[in-house]
Structure formats: C-alpha cells, structure tokens
Amino acid sequence: GDSVTQMEGPVTLSEEAFLTINCTYTATGYPSLFWYVQYPGEGLQLLLKATKADDKGSNKGFEATYRKETTSFHLEKGSVQVSDSAVYFCALNRNTGNQFYFGTGTSLTVIP
Amino acid sequence: GAGVSQSPRYKVAKRGQDVALRCDPISGHVSLFWYQQALGQGPEFLTYFQNEAQLDKSGLPSDRFFAERPEGSVSTLKIQRTQQEDSAVYLCASSLTGLATDTQYFGPGTRLTVL
Numbered sequence: 598g599d600s601v602t603q604m605e606g607p608v609t610l611s612e613e614a615f616l617t618i619n620c621t622y623t624a625t626g627y628p629s630l631f632w633y634v635q636y637p638g639e640g641l642q643l644l645l646k647a648t649k650a651d652d653k654g655s656n657k658g659f660e661a662t663y664r665k666e667t668t669s670f671h672l673e674k675g676s677v678q679v680s681d682s683a684v685y686f687c688a689l690n691r692n693t694g695n696q697f698y699f700g701t702g703t704s705l706t707v708i709p
Numbered sequence: 710g711a712g713v714s715q716s717p718r719y720k721v722a723k724r725g726q727d728v729a730l731r732c733d734p735i736s737g738h739v740s741l742f743w744y745q746q747a748l749g750q751g752p753e754f755l756t757y758f759q760n761e762a763q764l765d766k767s768g769l770p771s772d773r774f775f776a777e778r779p780e781g782s783v784s785t786l787k788i789q790r791t792q793q794e795d796s797a798v799y800l801c802a803s804s805l806t807g808l809a810t811d812t813q814y815f816g817p818g819t820r821l822t823v824l
C-alpha cells in the first residue's frame with residue numbers, strides 16, 4: 598500500500614547549519630507530496646507542497662523537489678534558525694481517493 | 710472562524726465509557742478529515758467527509774468508532790466503550806475542495822486518555 602518513510606530523528610543542529618530531512622514514498626499513480634510542521638504546543642501547519650513530478654515547493658527558506666525517479670521529496674534549508682525547532686512530517690495524498698499518508702515525523706532542535 | 714477548532718482539547722475517560730469529540734471546520738470547506746495520532750507517530754487516517762457524505766471510513770479501527778457530519782459542517786467523532794489503546798490525539802482537518810492536491814488545515818487536536 599501507499600506509505601511514506603522519513604529519516605528518524607531526533608536531529609540536532611547548530612544555528613546556520615544546513616538541514617536535510619530525507620523522505621521517500623511508495624504510491625501507485627501520481628500522488629501530491631507535502632511537508633507539514635508542528636511547532637511545540639501547536640497544531641500541524643502546511644510548510645510546502647508539490648503536486649507533480651519535478652515541482653519544487655518552497656516556503657520560509659525551506660525547499661523540497663518532487664523526484665519521481667527516486668520517489669523522494671527531501672526537505673532542505675540552507676541556514677536553520679532556533680525558531681525552526683519543531684517536528685516535521687512528510688505526507689502524500691493519492692490523487693485517487695483522498696487521504697493523507699504521513700511519515701512518523703522528524704524532530705529538529707536547533708541550538709544557538 | 711480563523712481556523713479549525715476542536716473540543717474538548719483534553720478528555721479523560723474511564724475504560725468502557727463513550728466519548729464524543731467535536732470538530733468545527735473552516736467555514737465553507739467542503740472536505741473534512743479525522744486522523745488519529747499516537748505518541749511519537751504521524752497521524753493516521755480515520756475517515757473523510759465531502760459535505761455530509763462520508764466517502765471513506767476505511768481507517769476506522771473498529772465498529773466502536775463512528776463519525777458523522779449531518780449538515781455538512783460540524784463533525785463529531787464518537788468512540789463507544791473506550792479502550793486503553795484508544796488513547797491518542799485525534800486530529801480534525803478540513804480542505805476547501807475535495808481535490809487531493811488541496812491543502813488540509815488541521816485543528817489543534819483532542820488528547821484522549823483512557824484510564
């Protein structure tokens with residue numbers, strides 16, 4: 598069945614370091630791909646999305662490119678800040694039917 | 710309203726009790742989703758409504774779980790005869806259309822603890 602696998606955390610980085618959180622997926626057809634973020638004490642928020650192959654989603658300095666050939670949607674940021682500390686979830690939505698499949702989440706802590 | 714709201718935010722139930730969790734989606738949003746999030750895990754799909762129609766309930770774990778959205782707006786997730794394994798955060802989300810490319814907006818969740 599459809600699924601998302603993302604790198605396990607926790608991840609700890611120093612401020613201004615480069616961030617990559619790996620995400621790969623298994624799906625039939627052509628899903629839409631999403632990154633959601635959950636800040637401490639808050640609900641899930643959409644960070645970025647891509648709805649077709651080779652699309653790049655970007656927001657708040659984060660980027661992810663939909664790579665169909667490697668079934669991946671890795672999240673990157675060139676220079677993280679303390680305020681980026683959160684749990685990041687990769688998710689897919691099949692374009693037939695309508696349900697999200699989430700990864701298990703990756704906890705990021707950025708230290709000054 | 711500005712976003713999706715859920716109530717109560719916290720619920721403690723004794724094993725065997727029935728509980729009802731409420732979701733108020735963003736006004737005008739056609740689609741509504743329920744997810745269950747266990748500690749340290751990602752959300753798992755429970756069920757999906759388009760307006761008042763429940764189009765997919767494949768994720769409901771047992772017949773003790775029941776969801777409704779009678780007027781196509783507010784939704785209630787009911788769990789009968791709660792068990793300890795039902796302890797989780799229950800998330801509601803809504804989206805403007807029924808398209809799979811659409812962003813889902815999540816509520817803050819209801820944390821259910823079954824003793």
